[in-house]
Amino acid sequence: MENKRQSMFEIFRGFIAIAIAILVAFILILICADDPGKALECLLIKPIISNGALNTKSIFTILARMTPVIFTGLAVCVMFSANQFNLGGEGSVMLGGFVAAIIAINIPMATGAHVFVAVLAGTMIGGLVMIVPAVIKVKLKASEMVCSLMMNYVIMFAILHFLNNKFADRSKGATQTYPFLKTAVISKMIPGTELSWGFLIAIIATVIVAIFMYRTRWGYSIRMIGINESFSKYSGMKVGGMIVLSQVIGGMLSGMGGAIEMLGRYNTFLWLDLPGYGWTGITVAILAKNNPIMIPLAALFISYLNRGCELMSIYAGVPAEMIDIIQAVIFLFFAAEHFLSGTRQKIVVKDAKEELQKKELASEGGNA
Numbered sequence: 001m002e003n004k005r006q007s008m009f010e011i012f013r014g015f016i017a018i019a020i021a022i023l024v025a026f027i028l029i030l031i032c033a034d035d036p037g038k039a040l041e042c043l044l045i046k047p048i049i050s051n052g053a054l055n056t057k058s059i060f061t062i063l064a065r066m067t068p069v070i071f072t073g074l075a076v077c078v079m080f081s082a083n084q085f086n087l088g089g090e091g092s093v094m095l096g097g098f099v100a101a102i103i104a105i106n107i108p109m110a111t112g113a114h115v116f117v118a119v120l121a122g123t124m125i126g127g128l129v130m131i132v133p134a135v136i137k138v139k140l141k142a143s144e145m146v147c148s149l150m151m152n153y154v155i156m157f158a159i160l161h162f163l164n165n166k167f168a169d170r171s172k173g174a175t176q177t178y179p180f181l182k183t184a185v186i187s188k189m190i191p192g193t194e195l196s197w198g199f200l201i202a203i204i205a206t207v208i209v210a211i212f213m214y215r216t217r218w219g220y221s222i223r224m225i226g227i228n229e230s231f232s233k234y235s236g237m238k239v240g241g242m243i244v245l246s247q248v249i250g251g252m253l254s255g256m257g258g259a260i261e262m263l264g265r266y267n268t269f270l271w272l273d274l275p276g277y278g279w280t281g282i283t284v285a286i287l288a289k290n291n292p293i294m295i296p297l298a299a300l301f302i303s304y305l306n307r308g309c310e311l312m313s314i315y316a317g318v319p320a321e322m323i324d325i326i327q328a329v330i331f332l333f334f335a336a337e338h339f340l341s342g343t344r345q346k347i348v349v350k351d352a353k354e355e356l357q358k359k360e361l362a363s364e365g366g367n368a
Contacts, residue, residue, distance in 0.1 A: 014287065017333035018301075021326045028325065032318055039316035043308035046315070057193060058307060064194035064265065065303040066296065068093065070202040071257025072281025073288065073295040074209045075250035081213065081290050082246035083226040084137070088130055088148030089254040089278030091155035094271055095129060096122030096255030097262035098159050101269035102167065104184030104262075105177055114183040119259045126255015127248045129155065134247035138240040144247065156274055163269070176270040186264035196264030203296065205253065210292040222246050254278060283327045302327065 026040070033039035047058050072089045079086045100122035109117060133147035169178045186196045213219035221242045225232045233239045257277060262269060284302055288294035306323050313320035 014289070017330055018287075020333055021329035024329050025322055025326050028322065029312075029318055033312075033316050035316060039312050039318050042311040042315050042318075043305070043322075046311045047304055047307040058311075060190055060193035060195040062300070062303045062307050063199055064196065065306060066299045067196070067198045067202045067264070068257040068261040068275075068277040069280050069284055069299040069302060070206060070296055071253050071260070072277045073284030073299055074205060074281075074292055075253035075257070076281045076285035077288065077290045077292055077295060078209065078213065078222065078253070079246050079250040080285055081226045082222045082243060083229065084134075084243060084246055084250075085145045086130065086133060086148045086247050086250060087145055087278070087282070088133060088151050088247075088251065089281050090274040090276070091148075091152035091278070092126035092129060092251045092254035093258035093261075093275055093277050094152075094159060095155050096126040096258030097271060097275075098163075098258075098269060099125045099255075100184075100259035100262050101177055101180065104180035105167070108181060109183060111183045114181065115186055115263060118184050118263060119256060122259025122262075123252045123256040126258065127252035130247045130251025131244065134244040137247075138243055152274060152278075160272065163272075167269075169268070174270065175272060176268045179267050180263065184263055185267065186260065194265060196260075198260035198264040201260060202257075205256070206292055206296055209253070213292055218242070218245065254281070280327065283331055286331060 025043070029039045029043070030036045046055070047062060048055055050058065072093060075089050075092070100118040103118040103121055104114070107117075108114075129151065130148075133144045133151060136142045136147050137144040163177065164175060167177045168175055186198050189195045189197055189199065213223065221232065221237050222245070224235075224237065225239055225242050225246075229239060232242075254277075258275070261275075261277070280302060284295060284298040287298035287301065302323075305326055309318075309320045309323040309326075312318040312322065
């Protein structure tokens with residue numbers, strides 16, 4: 001009973017954080033927008049309803065935008081569950097997309113095999129680069145947060161070097177690669193929309209990660225290390241190996257997300273900066289409380305707001321960066337340990353008193 005009550009409080013705490021973030025957005029919209037009513041309509045209603053009818057194309061766009069965020073959210077979920085604050089998802093996404101793009105351009109294969117090999121390569125390279133901050137953390141006790149953050153920019157500038165000097169299509173006005181071979185493109189689930197079959201892969205990945213985290217001994221070890229690393233060590237768990245494993249899995253999921261996003265949404269590689277999915281994945285994982293099953297719902301919420309902010313910038317003149325403000329406020333209140341801490345403490349004390357009363361009554365009954 002007490003655990004249920006505390007869980008309900010955490011859900012309530014999350015809703016309050018989201019409500020405050022939306023309230024901050026409303027205030028800024030009232031200040032910035034020439035027509036606040038229209039801006040709010042674009043943010044809250046237009047993503048799914050337009051001109052009194054269901055906006056199916058926009059809905060499919062929201063689902064498509066969810067796809068890479070689900071992967072990065074799962075990646076962060078695994079790493080944060082082990083108490084590893086690795087921020088390298090951005091680099092893994094970009095590198096996974098780049099490697100998949102190079103294979104999609106330069107290595108002809110059969111249709112199914114081409115997509116599989118390109119995505120697999122992006123997945124493996126995403127996990128491979130995560131070994132660096134993981135091993136540095138285990139062997140040298142250096143901060144994985146700092147190492148992974150710096151690696152993002154090492155990866156980005158390395159990709160830009162190869163893109164500009166080796167793989168750029170000089171016939172184009174913008175810096176981008178040659179088009180992908182048709183056999184490497186992930187087809188659309190709904191023709192004429194942005195939604196590809198990568199969305200289904202993301203849902204399958206969610207189920208697999210949930211099973212891994214809650215139904216395998218490796219997942220149990222990762223979660224136990226996140227709760228109490230010292231206890232895990234003295235219990236005989238291979239703490240160092242699990243720390244490395246959690247970050248490698250996170251990198252693989254991010255790399256897969258980058259590869260699927262690249263092959264499912266574009267026909268040429270044109271990322272000239274970190275795509276932002278890694279940072280959004282952190283917000284998604286925090287919203288989901290590191291629960292893999294909740295990742296798609298959190299990703300849907302963020303993607304919905306993202307689409308709403310995009311429509312606000314088009315129709316109401318409000319900067320699309322409003323989504324960054326909303327995410328930042330959500331992150332702030334979710335990460336703040338003292339947010340509603342007084343209420344939490346009261347619930348814990350009340351639960352403890354009830355448990356003590358039950359034990360006293362049971363003891364009196366036994367003595368009688």
